[in-house]
């Protein structure tokens with residue numbers, strides 16, 4: 001419905017309300033009418049220097065993040081991590097920090113661009129900071145993740161998925177989008193458990209064999225990895241999906257990759 005037709009319909013409703021003597025209804029309709037007119041007429045902020053005329057449309061809402069990127073802080077305690085993530089000199093941040101005991105710290109407005117991903121690639125180069133929510137897990141990179149921390153993370157991820165409809169394959173490790181540069185959240189992170197809750201794809205053996213002729217590099221690239229450094233991409237894949245630190249691909253890995261690719265392609269967002 002156009003803004004003008006909606007306004008006319010609202011005005012017609014106001015007339016009926018007045019006839020029935022429903023003052024509260026009349027006030028509500030007047031408010032809605034005012035909001036409609038205001039929304040339709042408010043000038044748009046200008047970002048471009050190009051000559052153009054405005055014709056503001058009322059049909060929009062906020063952009064929403066399409067990815068969630070998980071990190072570990074590399075710190076031994078949360079207060080040090082909080083200091084780093086809030087110090088203007090470091091130029092790094094994340095939207096959330098989940099502490100070892102499950103406490104969740106909210107650091108950057110979810111709708112703003114936190115500085116957590118850096119140069120990134122997932123299916124192509126992209127400004128992941130603009131496209132994602134960043135979550136830091138306080139972890140030194142070698143220790144196991146405590147149950148309370150993972151339970152809090154699962155609750156946070158479920159909340160984000162419900163509000164932003166983040167597609168299941170788009171829950172990523174920092175190591176996935178920056179192979180060779182980043183390894184977090186590390187080999188100890190329980191991706192299989194996350195996948196069981198619908199966050200990220202997962203495949204367990206035995207696998208159906210991958211078709212002959214599809215080499216591992218092609219499959220890694222199709223899944224999303226930057227394969228310009230093939231060995232680094234293999235390392236990121238093995239860390240995430242096989243739970244090992246290795247840069248060796250075998251036939252089972254190729255079949256695992258093919259299974260993950262089919263799972264990713266089967267997922268649908270909205």
Ligand SMILES: [Zn+2]
Pocket residue numbers: 070071072116174182184
């Ligand atoms: Zn990171």
